[in-house]
Amino acid sequence: MALSLAGCDGGNMNYPSGASAVITGDTIVIGSVTTNSGSAAAYGEAELQGFQLAVDEINAAGGIDGKQVALESMDDKGDATEASNAFNKLAGDANVVAVAGPTISATTAAIAPLADQTQLVTISPAATSDSIETGGYLFRTCFKDSYQGEVAARFAAENLKVKKVAVLYGTGDPYSSGVGEAFAKAAEELGLEVVAKESSSSADDTEYSAQLQKIQAAGAELLYAPYYYSVAGPYIIPQARSVGFDGYVMGPDGYDGLKLTGDKSQYDGTFYTTHYSADDESNSKVQDFITNFRKKNGSDPNTFSALGYDTIYMIKQAIEEAGDNLTRAAVRDAVAGMEFEGVTGSFTMDKSGSPTKTVIVLELKDGKPTYNTTIQPK
Numbered sequence: 001m002a003l004s005l006a007g008c009d010g011g012n013m014n015y016p017s018g019a020s021a022v023i024t025g026d027t028i029v030i031g032s033v034t035t036n037s038g039s040a041a042a043y044g045e046a047e048l049q050g051f052q053l054a055v056d057e058i059n060a061a062g063g064i065d066g067k068q069v070a071l072e073s074m075d076d077k078g079d080a081t082e083a084s085n086a087f088n089k090l091a092g093d094a095n096v097v098a099v100a101g102p103t104i105s106a107t108t109a110a111i112a113p114l115a116d117q118t119q120l121v122t123i124s125p126a127a128t129s130d131s132i133e134t135g136g137y138l139f140r141t142c143f144k145d146s147y148q149g150e151v152a153a154r155f156a157a158e159n160l161k162v163k164k165v166a167v168l169y170g171t172g173d174p175y176s177s178g179v180g181e182a183f184a185k186a187a188e189e190l191g192l193e194v195v196a197k198e199s200s201s202s203a204d205d206t207e208y209s210a211q212l213q214k215i216q217a218a219g220a221e222l223l224y225a226p227y228y229y230s231v232a233g234p235y236i237i238p239q240a241r242s243v244g245f246d247g248y249v250m251g252p253d254g255y256d257g258l259k260l261t262g263d264k265s266q267y268d269g270t271f272y273t274t275h276y277s278a279d280d281e282s283n284s285k286v287q288d289f290i291t292n293f294r295k296k297n298g299s300d301p302n303t304f305s306a307l308g309y310d311t312i313y314m315i316k317q318a319i320e321e322a323g324d325n326l327t328r329a330a331v332r333d334a335v336a337g338m339e340f341e342g343v344t345g346s347f348t349m350d351k352s353g354s355p356t357k358t359v360i361v362l363e364l365k366d367g368k369p370t371y372n373t374t375i376q377p378k
Contacts, residue, residue: 019119019329023097028064030055030315031072031090033101033111038078039204039230042257043304044103047125048073050308051100053289053296058312064319076102080110087111091118097319098123098331100311103304105129105145105175112138121332123314125307126253126275129174130182134353137328139335141311141344144354145175148252148273149182149226151359151375155271156222157190159361159373160248166196166220168211168236170203170227179226179252187224195220203227206235212243222248233259233267241266256303256369264367271372275344276306277360279371289343303344310342 032051035044055071063069072090076083083102090096091114098121102108108127115122115137122138128145132138156162165187169180177199184194195218198211215223223245225236237249238261248269255272278300280286289309293301301309318334319326338349347355356377363372 019332020327021094023095023326023328025095026067027095028067028069028097028319029072029093029095030069030312031074031087031093031096031099031101033074033076033083033086033090033099033103033107035078035103035107036075040078040104040228042229043126044075044078046257046302046304047101047103047308047311049293049297050125050301050305050310051312053293053305054309054312054316056296057292058316064316065323069316072096076107078104078107080107083107084110084114087114087120087122088118091120096120097326097328098315100125100308100315102127105132105178106173108132108138109174119328119332121315121318121328121335123311123335125311126304128253129178131174131178135336135351136353137332139349139353141307141314141355142253142275143357143359145178145252146182147354147377148359149179149184150186152183152224152250152252152273153186153190153192155273155361155373155375156187156224156248156250157192160222160271162192162221162248164193164195164218164220165222165224166198166215166218167194168198168200168208168215168223168225170201170205171199172201173203175252175254176203176226176228180224183224183226204231206231208236208239209243212236212240212245215240216243216245220245220247222250224250226252226254228254229257229259234261237270238262238266253303258364258369260367267364267367270364272362272369273375274303274360274362275357276303277362277371280360280374282374283343283345285341285343306343310340310344313342314338314340 074086170176251272321334322330345357347357361372362369
């Protein structure tokens with residue numbers, strides 16, 4: 001892929017006019033690349049529902065500058081090569097003004113250099129990995145792993161008041177390892193003792209008993225296990241309880257939609273950081289979003305739907321700011337430094353292309369995510 005791109009004029013592939021070309025036409029086309037199959041499919045499907053709700057609302061209100069919006073959606077299957085191919089197809093379409101996605105950190109990392117090379121604004125709703133280069137043509141709606149890990153460590157020390165913590169993460173996944181390392185570093189800086197640091201070869205394993213026995217023996221009061229909902233719910237948490245660990249379990253936003261198995265009481269004492277809560281009464285946009293989402297989909301939205309929804313409205317705001325001179329470059333300039341108010345909070349985009357925003361902590365009670373607190377940025 002790198003070799004084929006190197007031979008293209010100006011790094012713009014088959015789009016010779018680059019970011020300076022004025023985009024015309026009666027329809028504004030926004031592309032999307034999401035994971036709609038594979039282990040992270042629930043995230044991509046939720047994001048896509050958020051995208052579509054936002055597009056429907058915008059069109060019902062008259063569109064953007066009088067033009068209707070069309071969403072061109074592609075499934076990357078959670079695979080970096082599939083994501084690159086999908087993105088390249090969108091980038092080669094001169095009518096596509098911006099891309100919403102990808103869903104996870106691994107696929108977003110593959111697209112990051114392509115966004116800059118093709119000069120196509122790309123906003124990932126939920127790719128939190130610090131290793132992803134942002135601030136050129138790639139931005140995020142979510143906070144970064146380092147920020148999320150730091151906040152989780154603060155919550156453990158200041159709210160739960162634990163002294164000994166353990167970390168378990170998947171070394172083969174940038175999301176899992178990135179959040180885990182960030183938490184461990186922040187915990188030590190806060191004076192917490194990291195009594196065990198265990199890992200699995202991937203973030204998709206189903207057996208963790210050996211690592212969890214070591215964590216239990218080390219006397220940890222809190223286990224920080226940054227995995228996806230499909231692993232933490234049915235495997236890690238029940239296995240931790242089965243080896244006798246009765247302390248707190250905490251995870252990142254990947255716990256949203258946690259799959260539960262067996263006795264729900266085993267999930268008591270589980271917390272996770274996230275971007276949005278239906279119980280956030282301080283944000284007037286939240287309840288309208290929930291009402292409209294339920295009406296369209298017949299179900300409640302989750303964090304990924306909320307992030308996806310905000311992503312489309314960020315693109316809308318940028319297009320409106322670009323005005324009549326609608327180019328990919330103008331949209332990029334409008335996103336950089338953007339001040340935005342959305343369902344997942346109010347924020348300013350920093351120089352690296354990531355927002356500085358509040359973090360919600362949810363707690364599982366009787367198997368249901370319940371609002372615990374909102375942690376303000378420092």
